[in-house]
Amino acid sequence: MRRKDFLAMNAALLGGLALPLKGRPAASLREIEAAAGSGDEDALWAVLRGQFLLDPDWTYLNFGGLGACPLPVLNSLAEWSRVEERAPSAGHDAKRWNEVKAKLATLLGRSCRMEDLALIGGATEGVNMILNGLPLKKGDEVITSTHEHVAVHTALLNRMHKDGIVIRLFEPDIFSGRGNVDRIARLVNGRTRLIFISHVTCTTGQRFPEREISELARSRGIWFALDGAQAPVNVLFDIVDCGVDFYTCSAHKWMMGPKRTGFLYVRQGMLEALRPHATGGGSAERYDIETNEIVFYPTAQRYEYGTQNDALFYALGTAVDFVNAVGVERIWNRGRAMAERFYRGLRQIPDVDSVSPREEAWRSCMIGFRMKTHDFGAVNAHLAKDKIRVRPVSEGKLNAIRVSFFLNNRMEDVDKILDSLKKLAG
Ligand SMILES: Cc1ncc(COP(=O)(O)O)c(C=O)c1O
Known part of the structure; x- marks a missing residue:
């Protein structure tokens, strides 16, 4: 690409990504910042809702399943794809690539460094990098919960069948956050090498007490990994303060990134513990097939390849x-307000039980419930007839429904799903 074109495109991007997509105007980031600073909450949420191409006939309550990109992100994707296609080149502009990591690091924690992050395709990839990169051998034990996503359970089973690791399971305590630390502690023994659980479960939206678990792990010399697919922007936390050794996330959910984006975080000082599971162009600073030398990058870049x-x-x-233009705390407050309204509303419906944590501190913007009178398939089908999109939960034999509340939603959506459930409950 000619430098002039490149600069012009940069100006368009930095100027606010205001290019229309299919005739719909994208708000510029400056406009969003202005709406966020205006003090008019209703106006802000209306602007934000207008940024999604989500089918207006449907009430989308499933950002935990798959997020939607707002128009500025779609425009950015389209523009950068055009840039790529005009002058295809292998490798990438390290400066721009690292700028993305630097932004991510700032979002994730006060002392998170871009060097601690690798950009990857999502949590499934990250989970496999962690489970296959750690030197686990026959008889080594890994503690996990019955509520983990298929990504964690299948990767664990794979490693079990391949290398003979032992999986130790606990059932999450939805009554007390502390109860989970105790359940994990009861499984720890001299063969335990790793605790690998969700930060926020995909089943009930439960947040595990990450700091207490990390202290337990540290005190017993055990690695601690979190599957954070459901956490960033859904709950507030600082990744470094968590004390977690390894953390992975899909950015195409609550972070609203393009599909198949995510990251792997490796705590400072832990690079040598986690061997790159897949390698290729970009992983090694130098290598020589004649002398057998390979020197990986001294940062989490070593986990990027090809x-x-x-x-x-x-x-x-x-x-x-x-x-950032909206403010992560503001997004959280909004999502939580809707989730709490829903949680309270569920109590008014006969034969409905929430399966989300009883202690508010461990609830997120996702709430799970089940009906004594209908199985989850029937509840899901009923909600779909009312054009409400949620996520049926079969994990942990829960027979439940999970509902995500995010910045595309409004309070009326909470009432709509509650009314629909009341109808079903008769
Ligand atoms: C807790 C959890 N882990 C892992 C995943 C897998 O994410 P992906 O399919 O984006 O890799 C999901 C997806 O829903 C999830 O909820």
């Missing part, structure tokens, strides 16, 4: 800008 779709990650940078 040709990347740069546009995806540059657009992820725009998604982080979008989150």
